[in-house]
Amino acid sequence: MFHLAEVLRLQGKLEDAEHLILDSLRILEEGGVGHSQQAVRRMSRLAEILVHTGKLQEAENIQRKILHILEMLQGPESLSTITAADNLATTLQALRKLDEAEELFLRCLRVRQRALSSTHIQIGSTLFKLAVVTTQQADEMVAEKSGNIEDIRAVYESAEDMLRRAIRIAEQRWEEALGGVAAADQAATAMLGNEASLGAKALNTLIPPFLALVRALNALSVVVMHLADLADSPAAVKEGTREAERVLRHCLTLLDKPPGVAQELVEVPELQREHVSCLHHLAALLVRNKDKGSTENSKVAEEQAERLLSRAEGIEASVATRRRSSLSK
Known part of the structure; x- marks a missing residue:
């Protein structure tokens, strides 16, 4: 069923693929393996489709489940778990849940800095994403007239520093x-x-x-x-x-x-x-x-x-x- 969903996805039939993946996940859950690596792979594909079709709230729910499962299976600092956290943060950013997105991106940055070389492209990518979220937070401060000029400037300067590092x-x-x-x-x-x-x-x-x-x-x-x-x-x-x-x-x-x-x-x-x-x-x-x-x-x-x-x-x-x-x- 999942393989057929992949074929439909590649053909651009995303809604049909979404339904088939949901059915395949239901079967895995009924079989007691809803938290397996196989289920995680299918949920990841489902989240990808949901993001692509603009169903961001549904994607967020799936991505939270993926992150929770990987934290239990592989630990909170495995690179697979951090990739899941990164994906969730990106969706939260699109939903303008900037504070939580920032928190997750910071978590990703800390783990990747410990696990990877200082010039690894994933560290640069995380710095970029974190800088964009920080910029959006400063933009909101300007739009909502919250905080003084110095506070807003400090947030933009933080974003600038991260971008130059990236x-x-x-x-x-x-x-x-x-x-x-x-x-x-x-x-x-x-x-x-x-x-x-x-x-x-x-x-x-x-x-x-x-x-x-x-x-x-x-x-x-x-x-x-x-x-x-x-x-x-x-x-x-x-x-x-x-x-x-x-x-x-x-x-x-x-x-x-x-x-x-x-x-x-x-x-x-x-x-x-x-x-x-x-x-x-x-x-x-x-x-x-x-x-x-x-x-x-x-x-x-x-x-x-x-x-x-x-x-x-x-x-x-x-x-x-x-x-x-x-x-x-």
Whole structure:
């Protein structure tokens, strides 16, 4: 039954897959193995489907059950348990239950820091997720006018620190991945005598650190702009704005053409979404600041913003075309 559900899931028939997995879980529970590893795997797939279909509250309930079972079976600090905690925290974040999400992400960070190397990509990923939750908490403080300026600034600064740490980790992992792929490419070229496109294995090696890097840079630009908004002097506002622009332009430089990497990488959907987001953020920043300069500078900024938005539309159109093409096959 579960295998049929997997087939239906891969065919995009998520509702049918959901019902079959629920039936298979009911059978396991009736057989007294509802807390087995087999049941956990099926619940994990069910939670994945529920998240994908927007049934976040139901997903939260399943993920809480998964976490409870794994804590009993493997202990509270096993990496499998921490992965379950991470998944639950992500769902709680989407439900705006930010305090509990923060608590779980902190738990994940503490365990991973003890179990993994300081530059492991999972530590960078957890720092990024924790920073995003922290940023959202600060945003809520601003929206609800709770806390003073210093308190809000401290929360944003905490998010900034975590993002910069995540960026350093992602940069190191990205450089290592590039070096490994370059060495493999040279060996293949020497054997085959011609250059080949990026293979699936090489692409899968490059995507995680590169996506982690551009996501963290994009998020950092937002936090830096929030801090600029809270700055207590015109000079600090100007410095923060320049830093946000520098970060975004660096991010876009990487996304436009990653050094030494074939075109296949920049066409990955997740990276294209970040590309569009960065373009929109930089365009908004330029428009926001155009009134603060001379008329000539304002016109230049507005023209730049229009070009950025046009590029974003082009990428979105390209993504939509490829999606339609894949669906028609």
